[in-house]
Amino acid sequence: PSVEIHVLQGEREMASGNKSLGKFQLTGIPPAPRGIPQIEVTFDIDANGIIAVTAQDKGTGKEQKIEIKSGSGLSDEEIKSMVSDAEAHADEDRRQRELAEARNIGENAAYQAEKAIADAGDKVDQATKDEVESAVKDVRSVLDTGGLDEVKAKTEALTAAMTKASEQIYAAAQSEAQASSDGSAGDSSADEEEVVDAEVVDDAEAK
Structure with a gap:
């Protein structure tokens, strides 16, 4: 490269x-x-x-x-x-720069969303995955030919879809952490010695 x-x-x-x-x-x-x-x-x-x-x-x-x-x-x-x-050409250049920046943001958002969904596996439900994947396609469809407002709108829609997916990923991570914590606590309790009451008998008295 x-x-x-x-x-x-x-x-x-x-x-x-x-x-x-x-x-x-x-x-x-x-x-x-x-x-x-x-x-x-x-x-x-x-x-x-x-x-x-x-x-x-x-x-x-x-x-x-x-x-x-x-x-x-x-x-x-x-x-x-x-x-x-x-x-x-100040105004024209400013508009071109803003469009270029919006396209870069949109392209990066699409890439990051695609990667996050792939890495999440079953932590995100299928309906949300479909919503994110559709939003990614929408963003990419306007990157080359769309205007500033259109690119921004599609990127914002993707961000909203990814927010839902991120909430599910976070909730799944919390559940896994809680399950791991509960398992560790159970193992710790099982390892504790059992205390048994017993009477001590003096051999001399027994005779």
Whole structure:
């Protein structure tokens, strides 16, 4: 597995509206569940305007870097033009960013819900499982083409379905913990020594 690091320059909120300075791959990252890998990206600019960009996988320590020469950047005129362009498209960029964020949240919610239901087994009843699975499909059906409000609405419906499932999972865990506690208490009682009253007879008196 690998991660692409794309370095851009500009004032627009979305990557497509900025100038690409370079890109590189951070390779050799071991397979891991979504959200687990942590990639740290650092930028270092020297006196000559050369930018050194380093990407490191925090889990393995593997890293890759790229150097961007000062000539790769923007002229003063280009910078002014980009600032003006960003101001003119501020509302459009904000809407695009919000939609992108909503899609990411929806995609992650669908993945987490699917995994939670699979891991829960019989701790969640079939009706609730069906409700969650249907909500997952609804979210994924709007990720590519749905608008902001639609994506948010489908994600909220999935969250509501998962709340019901989570309550059942929690209740099952509580029942298991209680049963385990009761079993331990029963074993402890059985291990206690039985106390028996007995009369002590002095051998000398018996004679």
